[in-house]
Amino acid sequence: xxxxxxxxxxxxxxxxxxxxxxxxxxxxxxxxxxxxxxxxxxxxxxxxxxxxxxxxxxxxxxxxxxxxxxxxxxxxxxxxxxxxxxxxxxxxxxxxxxxxxxxxxxxxxxxxxxxxxxxxxxxxxxxxxxxxxxxxxxxxxxxxxxxxxxxxxxxxxxxxxxxxxxxxxxxxxxxxxxxxxxxxxxxxxxxxx
Numbered sequence: 001x002x003x004x005x006x007x008x009x010x011x012x013x014x015x016x017x018x019x020x021x022x023x024x025x026x027x028x029x030x031x032x033x034x035x036x037x038x039x040x041x042x043x044x045x046x047x048x049x050x051x052x053x054x055x056x057x058x059x060x061x062x063x064x065x066x067x068x069x070x071x072x073x074x075x076x077x078x079x080x081x082x083x084x085x086x087x088x089x090x091x092x093x094x095x096x097x098x099x100x101x102x103x104x105x106x107x108x109x110x111x112x113x114x115x116x117x118x119x120x121x122x123x124x125x126x127x128x129x130x131x132x133x134x135x136x137x138x139x140x141x142x143x144x145x146x147x148x149x150x151x152x153x154x155x156x157x158x159x160x161x162x163x164x165x166x167x168x169x170x171x172x173x174x175x176x177x178x179x180x181x182x183x184x185x186x187x188x189x190x191x192x193x
Contacts, residue, residue, distance in 0.1 A: 036084035047109035052153035
């Protein structure tokens with residue numbers, strides 16, 4: 001049997017009887033995640049169709065499809081010890097998940113509304129405010145403050161600050177910021193004389 005020793009039931013040198021459990025072995029190929037949500041979200045539990053899962057130890061975010069996962073069930077009642085509603089998600093362990101560990105789960109619901117979203121890598125946060133770089137000319141970028149909405153761990157809704165026709169730096173935004181801060185960008189870039 002392949003797997004990992006999860007628990008040892010006997011001490012070194014202890015006598016055991018036939019059939020007595022010695023160790024518990026966990027294969028960790030498939031894991032069951034338990035997410036808990038506040039009761040105010042009970043009406044939307046039936047609309048949950050997917051999730052994104054972020055590992056806290058390395059900030060990697062996975063989609064449910066990448067993990068061959070599915071929403072198994074959700075609870076409709078609470079107990080005396082915990083007033084949150086449980087959601088059970090089954091995933092294939094890609095090797096980075098630790099049984100019993102903590103993750104962030106972004107639950108995704110079916111929605112009839114459209115939203116303008118950007119990859120999280122496009123957003124720069126400075127003292128609680130969020131900014132993006134908008135391409136004004138081929139070699140000129142403008143730093144613009146945006147108001148953010150909800151996120152799914154991979155993309156974030158932009159409520160205010162840009163429109164869908166504008167070109168935004170979605171990869172390497174931090175490099176544009178560093179270049180502007182060091183003055184390596186030509187102030188006259190994009191101007192024709």
